[in-house]
Amino acid sequence: MEHRGMDASGYFRREGSLGLVQDAFAPLVAAARERTGEAYGQRLHSAYLYGSVPRGTARPGRSDLDLLLALHHEPSDEDRDTAEVLARGFDEDFPEIDGVGVLLYGKDRLLSEQERFDLGWFLACLCTPLLGADLAEHLPRYRPDSLLARETNGDLASLLPRWRARMQASSTPAEYRRLSRHFSRHLVRTGFTLVMPRWGGWTSDLAESAEIFGRYYPERAAQMRAAAAVALDPDGDPAVLHAYLDDLGPWLADEYTARHGTKSPR
Known part of the structure; x- marks a missing residue:
């Protein structure tokens, strides 16, 4: 089944x-x-x-x-x-x-x-x-375990400085929309893989990913649902990006590292 x-x-x-x-x-x-x-x-x-x-x-x-x-x-x-x-x-x-x-x-x-x-x-x-x-x-068959979580998305902490540099180099609503789409997708998928081993399954649907994440982190559920919405309809407001880079992103990176560790160096 x-x-x-x-x-x-x-x-x-x-x-x-x-x-x-x-x-x-x-x-x-x-x-x-x-x-x-x-x-x-x-x-x-x-x-x-x-x-x-x-x-x-x-x-x-x-x-x-x-x-x-x-x-x-x-x-x-x-x-x-x-x-x-x-x-x-x-x-x-x-x-x-x-x-x-x-x-x-x-x-x-x-x-x-x-x-x-x-x-x-x-x-x-x-x-x-x-x-x-x-x-x-x-290739082998795969299960939704902590090893997979670590190796797929356990590098958010190292990505955040690069995201900040891209944000600083942007200045137009069109550029902000592109970044908001990219950042939002990545954050929602990282949030989902954080809880994937506990949930015991997989989905690529961003809205569903945000809802599943929210069951385990209700205090962050609204932020993740909002990020999923932006991923589908990008926002040109730089305040959205600042919220990701100053709050949701750093928190998620720390929580991910604490639970699954850091992605192996490439």
């Missing part, structure tokens, strides 16, 4: 599938498969979708397209330039999406012991195969 994103044995069920892609996004997915293969050729080992499009929850004109590309070698500057051109083309040609994210990694890194409970888990459990041989066949 499947329960909370788990199978009957308590392992993660892989979320998303090409069968869940909504009709409005089918041409985009077909183009992603074709253009990615053409752009990278023999350099590409495999390509994957992740996020709302393969989960079937994407909102036309509001959601972004998320791709993970596994190369036969570590990405070069040329590979990164190719990804930027691809992303720009998708964004310009498909009004159904608002933004494109492309993650580039060498396949050896994705399969490495060091990344077993971070990028490896991400690929095996949250990514939907689009093109090429599925690397998940070489």
Whole structure:
């Protein structure tokens, strides 16, 4: 019996599938498969979708397209330039999406012991195969335990100084909206993985993640629900970012470290 994103044995069920892609996004997915293969050729080992499009929850004109590309070698500057051109083309040609994210990694890194409970888990459990041989066949099954919590999101404390620098370098409402979307998503997902081992399951739904977090930290529930709302509808008010950087973020980083420890150095 499947329960909370788990199978009957308590392992993660892989979320998303090409069968869940909504009709409005089918041409985009077909183009992603074709253009990615053409752009990278023999350099590409495999390509994957992740996020709302393969989960079937994407909102036309509001959601972004998320791709993970596994190369036969570590990405070069040329590979990164190719990804930027691809992303720009998708964004310009498909009004159904608002933004494109492309993650580039060498396949050896994705399969490495060091990344077993971070990028490896991400690929095996949250990514939907689009093109090429599925690397998940070489990865283990995963449970929602403290080790996974530590290795996926146990680096918030080290991220906060970088976030502050990005905030200080921003000055327009459009820049603040981009940051609020990014920061909010990360904080909500970190809040969820903080309680994931106790809850015993998985969800990628941000609103649900915030609600589950709130059961364990009721004094912070309203803040996390608000962050989930901003993740879906970004806010251009810098006060939102200040609240994350001065209060919710530092508290969450400290609580995470106390409960799960710090992510292994990369």
